[in-house]
Amino acid sequence: MCDEQHPKPEDPPKKKDLWDIMQALGPALIAATVAIMGSVYSYQQAQMTKASEMREVYTKIMTERESSDNNIRASMFQMLFNAMFDKDINSAGTPDNISLIKKRVMFLDVLSRNFDTVDIKPLFEDLDGELTKKIYNDQSYSDGAQKDYFAMRAELRRIGRNLSVKQLNALASLPGTVVKSIVLIEDKDRNLTVMQDERSANESGDNSIPVEIKSQSLDDGKVEISLEYQKTKASDQGFKAPSFIVTFYDMPYIDNSVIDKDMRVGVVLTKYATTNDLELFRDRIDKRLIKDYEDLKAGGITKYAELRLIKFPAKYTGHRDRPYLQEILQDLVEEKKTKK
Amino acid sequence: MKKLFMTFFVLVGILTASTLYAATLFGIVSDKTGKPVEVKVTLKDDKGAAVGTPVTTDKKGNYAFKEIKPGSYIVVVGTKDEWKIFVGPGETRRDLSLK
Numbered sequence: 001m002c003d004e005q006h007p008k009p010e011d012p013p014k015k016k017d018l019w020d021i022m023q024a025l026g027p028a029l030i031a032a033t034v035a036i037m038g039s040v041y042s043y044q045q046a047q048m049t050k051a052s053e054m055r056e057v058y059t060k061i062m063t064e065r066e067s068s069d070n071n072i073r074a075s076m077f078q079m080l081f082n083a084m085f086d087k088d089i090n091s092a093g094t095p096d097n098i099s100l101i102k103k104r105v106m107f108l109d110v111l112s113r114n115f116d117t118v119d120i121k122p123l124f125e126d127l128d129g130e131l132t133k134k135i136y137n138d139q140s141y142s143d144g145a146q147k148d149y150f151a152m153r154a155e156l157r158r159i160g161r162n163l164s165v166k167q168l169n170a171l172a173s174l175p176g177t178v179v180k181s182i183v184l185i186e187d188k189d190r191n192l193t194v195m196q197d198e199r200s201a202n203e204s205g206d207n208s209i210p211v212e213i214k215s216q217s218l219d220d221g222k223v224e225i226s227l228e229y230q231k232t233k234a235s236d237q238g239f240k241a242p243s244f245i246v247t248f249y250d251m252p253y254i255d256n257s258v259i260d261k262d263m264r265v266g267v268v269l270t271k272y273a274t275t276n277d278l279e280l281f282r283d284r285i286d287k288r289l290i291k292d293y294e295d296l297k298a299g300g301i302t303k304y305a306e307l308r309l310i311k312f313p314a315k316y317t318g319h320r321d322r323p324y325l326q327e328i329l330q331d332l333v334e335e336k337k338t339k340k
Numbered sequence: 341m342k343k344l345f346m347t348f349f350v351l352v353g354i355l356t357a358s359t360l361y362a363a364t365l366f367g368i369v370s371d372k373t374g375k376p377v378e379v380k381v382t383l384k385d386d387k388g389a390a391v392g393t394p395v396t397t398d399k400k401g402n403y404a405f406k407e408i409k410p411g412s413y414i415v416v417v418g419t420k421d422e423w424k425i426f427v428g429p430g431e432t433r434r435d436l437s438l439k
Binding site for chain 1: 360361363411421422424426428429430432435
């Protein structure tokens with residue numbers, strides 16, 4: 001008998017399932033995942049460090065730029081101010097000092113262009129007054145010199161006017177502001193008329209300015225006015241607003257009056273003309289305006305002034321006028337109460 | 341002779357140009373929301389007589405009356421809106437807002 005024992009057929013190889021594959025690849029996968037995550041983390045960290053460094057550099061540059069700008073402005077201000085009070089520039093006694101006056105005008109121009117929130121009105125008015133005295137009162141100057149002084153004063157007024165109109169335009173372009181034009185005319189009998197732009201129907205509400213201009217006098221680039229406020233029941237009925245003088249050097253950012261808790265009103269002199277100058281300084285007046293001046297004179301007008309009255313929210317005032325701390329604190333308290 | 345006439349006319353032209361008024365009235369017409377409007381603008385003297393030709397504002401609401409005599413005027417925008425204003429020497433800007 002052949003009892004051959006047949007070898008037991010081997011079990012077919014067991015098919016590897018996902019678990020087996022995972023088990024085999026697991027350590028490698030974990031290692032790979034850790035490696036990838038590590039790389040991503042390092043990359044992100046590197047990016048964040050880079051961004052932080054960039055921010056730091058940017059802040060440093062900005063701070064340094066601001067600091068150097070401030071230093072330049074400070075030294076410029078000091079230099080211009082010193083120059084303004086230099087005794088050589090102020091030696092106005094000599095007849096041939098037109099070049100010195102030209103320098104003073106130029107210094108004021110540079111000063112006003114670069115520091116528009118600094119109140120340099122007294123410097124402008126001082127020079128304007130000095131020139132006016134030389135133009136009309138002082139007999140020790142020749143006609144030619146007086147004409148030069150007239151031209152210098154016109155230049156000085158142009159500088160002041162440009163600056164105030166620039167501020168007026170900037171304010172007028174912002175929401176919540178209202179601008180009105182007022183014309184003042186003096187005739188040959190010295191009668192003064194105030195003309196306000198009139199609309200067919202009276203404006204009211206937000207478009208009205210609760211202030212009326214009462215003119216007192218017109219005097220060579222100086223307009224004396226008083227602002228009559230519309231009185232409420234609570235206000236003093238007997239109060240009469242005192243007058244003040246408006247010149248070409250009144251800047252609305254700085255020279256403004258409080259009319260309400262958060263509203264201001266500023267007055268800007270935009271035009272002034274005296275028809276008497278036509279005879280004295282005809283050749284120094286802007287030639288384009290001669291016909292206009294002649295016409296005003298023919299109409300019996302001797303002096304003409306145009307004012308702009310602007311009402312604007314207090315938040316637009318210049319830095320000097322900003323700390324109305326009481327108002328700010330009050331607003332904060334009210335805001336806190338509303339949130340509660 | 342032709343040259344003489346030409347010279348004469350040029351001289352007359354120059355003289356006329358130099359005696360023109362510099363007074364100009366200009367500005368922007370806008371509606372109550374502040375949007376510029378295209379509308380007819382007429383200028384009248386203080387007695388109500390039309391001065392020059394009426395103008396129509398452009399797309400940006402601009403209008404202008406050039407070389408006018410300084411004095412009191414009435415500006416009529418459209419048919420019913422009127423402003424009484426004084427035009428001084430040189431340029432006078434008046435922005436007009438409709439109701």
